[in-house]
Amino acid sequence: MTAETFEFQVEARQLLQMMVHSIYSNKDVFLRELVSNASDALDKLRIEALRDDALDVDVSDLHIEIEPDKDARTLTIRDNGIGMSRDEVVGLIGTIAKSGTAEFLRKLKEVQKTDNPDRAAAAEGLIGQFGVGFYSAFMVADEVTLLTRRAGEDAGTRWTSTGEGTYTVETVADAPQGTSVTLRLKPVDNDDRLFDYTSPWKIKEIVKRYSDFITWPIRLVTAAGEGSAEEGSEDGEDGGKPEPETINSRQALWARPRNEVSDEEYHELYKHISHDWADPLETVRIHAEGTFEYQALLFLPARPPRDLFTQGGSRGLQLYVKRVLIMEDCEELVPPYLRFVKGVVDAQDLSLNISREILQQDRHIQMMRRRLAKKVLSTLKEMRAKRPEKYAEFWREFGPVVKEGLLNDFENRDAILAACSFATTHDPEKTATLQEYVERMKEGQEHIYYLTGPSRAAVENSPHMEGYRDKGLEVLVLTDPVDELWVDAVPDFQGKRLRSIAKGEAELGTEEEKEQAKAEREQQRQEYGDLLEWLGGRLGDEVKEVRLSSRLTTSPACVVSDTDDVTPGLRNMLRAMGQEMPESKRILELNPDHPLITGLRKAHAGRASDPELSGMAEIVYGMALLAEGGRPDDPSRFTKLLAERLERTL
Numbered sequence: 001m002t003a004e005t006f007e008f009q010v011e012a013r014q015l016l017q018m019m020v021h022s023i024y025s026n027k028d029v030f031l032r033e034l035v036s037n038a039s040d041a042l043d044k045l046r047i048e049a050l051r052d053d054a055l056d057v058d059v060s061d062l063h064i065e066i067e068p069d070k071d072a073r074t075l076t077i078r079d080n081g082i083g084m085s086r087d088e089v090v091g092l093i094g095t096i097a098k099s100g101t102a103e104f105l106r107k108l109k110e111v112q113k114t115d116n117p118d119r120a121a122a123a124e125g126l127i128g129q130f131g132v133g134f135y136s137a138f139m140v141a142d143e144v145t146l147l148t149r150r151a152g153e154d155a156g157t158r159w160t161s162t163g164e165g166t167y168t169v170e171t172v173a174d175a176p177q178g179t180s181v182t183l184r185l186k187p188v189d190n191d192d193r194l195f196d197y198t199s200p201w202k203i204k205e206i207v208k209r210y211s212d213f214i215t216w217p218i219r220l221v222t223a224a225g226e227g228s229a230e231e232g233s234e235d236g237e238d239g240g241k242p243e244p245e246t247i248n249s250r251q252a253l254w255a256r257p258r259n260e261v262s263d264e265e266y267h268e269l270y271k272h273i274s275h276d277w278a279d280p281l282e283t284v285r286i287h288a289e290g291t292f293e294y295q296a297l298l299f300l301p302a303r304p305p306r307d308l309f310t311q312g313g314s315r316g317l318q319l320y321v322k323r324v325l326i327m328e329d330c331e332e333l334v335p336p337y338l339r340f341v342k343g344v345v346d347a348q349d350l351s352l353n354i355s356r357e358i359l360q361q362d363r364h365i366q367m368m369r370r371r372l373a374k375k376v377l378s379t380l381k382e383m384r385a386k387r388p389e390k391y392a393e394f395w396r397e398f399g400p401v402v403k404e405g406l407l408n409d410f411e412n413r414d415a416i417l418a419a420c421s422f423a424t425t426h427d428p429e430k431t432a433t434l435q436e437y438v439e440r441m442k443e444g445q446e447h448i449y450y451l452t453g454p455s456r457a458a459v460e461n462s463p464h465m466e467g468y469r470d471k472g473l474e475v476l477v478l479t480d481p482v483d484e485l486w487v488d489a490v491p492d493f494q495g496k497r498l499r500s501i502a503k504g505e506a507e508l509g510t511e512e513e514k515e516q517a518k519a520e521r522e523q524q525r526q527e528y529g530d531l532l533e534w535l536g537g538r539l540g541d542e543v544k545e546v547r548l549s550s551r552l553t554t555s556p557a558c559v560v561s562d563t564d565d566v567t568p569g570l571r572n573m574l575r576a577m578g579q580e581m582p583e584s585k586r587i588l589e590l591n592p593d594h595p596l597i598t599g600l601r602k603a604h605a606g607r608a609s610d611p612e613l614s615g616m617a618e619i620v621y622g623m624a625l626l627a628e629g630g631r632p633d634d635p636s637r638f639t640k641l642l643a644e645r646l647e648r649t650l
């Protein structure tokens with residue numbers, strides 16, 4: 001059949017260009033990527049064969065082969081795994097379905113344009129986050145040919161490209177099942193770290209470093225005698241019969257004693273599982289013995305995957321039963337708020353062909369899920385104590401996800417809270433745990449105070465903060481959307497209630513101060529009685545009450561919610577999620593010590609019926625809304641009223 005030529009999709013072309021002109025300095029990783037893909041293909045075939053008895057394939061000798069040809073300067077990576085159909089080749093290899101590709105390329109170009117001496121490192125960091133898989137072959141090859149046949153199909157597909165803009169696809173009748181990728185290697189250029197990838201020594205070195213733990217045999221196929229030759233040796237030129245040699249130890253890392261495995265080896269396993277090119281932040285090992293035995297290796301990534309907040313992203317852990325991978329993304333093994341955790345669980349006593357439906361109810365799966373969640377949470381707590389910088393890096397990226405657990409994992413609520421930390425007014429540079437907050441509480445302070453808002457600046461500058469700052473009371477600064485939700489779901493911490501400083505009456509200071517303030521307020525209430533009543537009448541459509549405030553020191557007024565009402569932030573959020581949320585009227589609080597308010601009281605006492613005054617009611621209320629980051633219902637009317645008054649001061 002004749003070959004058809006296709007154009008790469010725009011993003012794929014751009015990405016290929018970068019690979020062809022090789023911006024990534026460590027070119028050895030192309031082999032890691034191709035071996036990783038081959039290993040995945042073998043896993044998939046085995047899983048499919050477990051599920052589908054009718055699938056007519058031989059799974060008795062699943063393996064990966066690497067075959068260099070020194071004379072032709074080619075390198076072939078072959079597997080007898082699941083293979084790809086013609087449509088899959090075009091869809092998976094010719095296009096890049098990853099979300100965020102355009103954004104990634106834009107950033108990459110930006111980095112490359114600058115004269116920053118670290119731009120190569122910055123570019124590598126970006127590729128590390130993105131991962132480019134199969135395309136990394138073009139770092140070392142000027143032509144790549146992929147020959148593949150999907151298990152269960154008759155015809156195979158040959159795909160060829162020089163990485164320039166087009167690729168050809170051809171149907172072939174006699175392809176072996178599985179996939180082989182043949183690279184026509186670029187000339188060796190040691191200065192550019194483009195090594196001789198036909199050298200058996202080099203191949204072994206790379207496989208040992210990056211792919212040793214792959215459970216499938218990786219066989220090096222060389223002409224007789226060549227496999228054991230030293231680098232640069234010309235042995236084997238007589239072209240003896242190829243002799244395969246298994247070059248990986250195939251030992252599951254999780255089954256090896258901790259002190260025999262290096263961090264690098266763990267990191268390579270993480271990269272293989274997660275498709276991340278960067279090292280993980282933390283490795284967690286679990287070895288459960290007893291009636292139900294299992295081992296687990298879990299990893300906390302350094303950076304969030306692009307699909308962390310989207311539906312349908314790849315979630316879950318790899319589930320093995322006695323060293324055999326039976327499920328790729330087993331979501332049942334981690335609760336949704338730990339969905340960023342990657343890793344492997346290997347259980348001794350599960351059925352090999354357990355179905356997803358059964359998994360959900362399986363007692364052992366539930367037991368492991370519980371234990372793994374607890375272990376991750378305790379690791380976070382420990383990280384915070386012992387490796388605070390790493391924890392801070394983690395928390396910045398994943399804190400909002402972990403806090404989702406406070407909404408629904410009641411059993412682990414305390415453990416989640418112990419792993420959480422929050423920005424606070426105590427120290428702008430450091431986060432605090434609730435435990436630390438409680439230890440610092442002032443004498444007479446009963447509650448844990450917090451304020452939610454869109455940003456740190458908005459929260460810190462909010463008028464609600466004034467009295468608390470004045471009294472030296474610490475307030476948690478909560479700015480993640482999820483904070484609006486969990487604060488209502490967590491009633492208390494060690495018997496101390498969490499209280500929004502924008503809700504209810506503020507009761508500040510020691511018992512004595514509170515008593516004193518109460519007496520003062522009583523007196524002021526009499527003085528201000530008329531004004532409060534009048535304002536309440538004027539603003540009756542907007543607010544449910546007008547009262548004197550004990551939380552303000554410098555602002556004239558603020559709006560607060562009633563203790564059990566939802567905050568405006570939460571209301572907006574629930575509305576955005578499509579929930580019907582009725583307006584609930586709020587409370588206007590006045591600062592009886594502010595000149596604007598004392599002036600207003602005098603003006604009202606002197607000329608209560610002056611129409612000028614009624615505009616003032618609206619202005620005071622509008623200002624209070626603006627000060628908390630909200631806005632008046634009718635901003636143009638508000639501006640007009642304000643302008644009229646300002647005019648008169650000129």
Ligand SMILES: Nc1ncnc2c1ncn2[C@@H]1O[C@H](COP(=O)(O)OP(=O)(O)OP(=O)(O)O)[C@@H](O)[C@H]1O
Pocket residue numbers: 033037038041079081082083084092093130131132133134135178179274275276
């Ligand atoms: N040897 C192979 N056998 C079967 N399918 C393969 C093989 N190599 C690649 N594929 C298919 O092509 C897809 C794209 O591969 P590619 O390496 O570009 O990306 P990836 O592995 O999905 O992700 P990443 O870029 O993070 O490595 C794979 O997801 C897989 O479905």
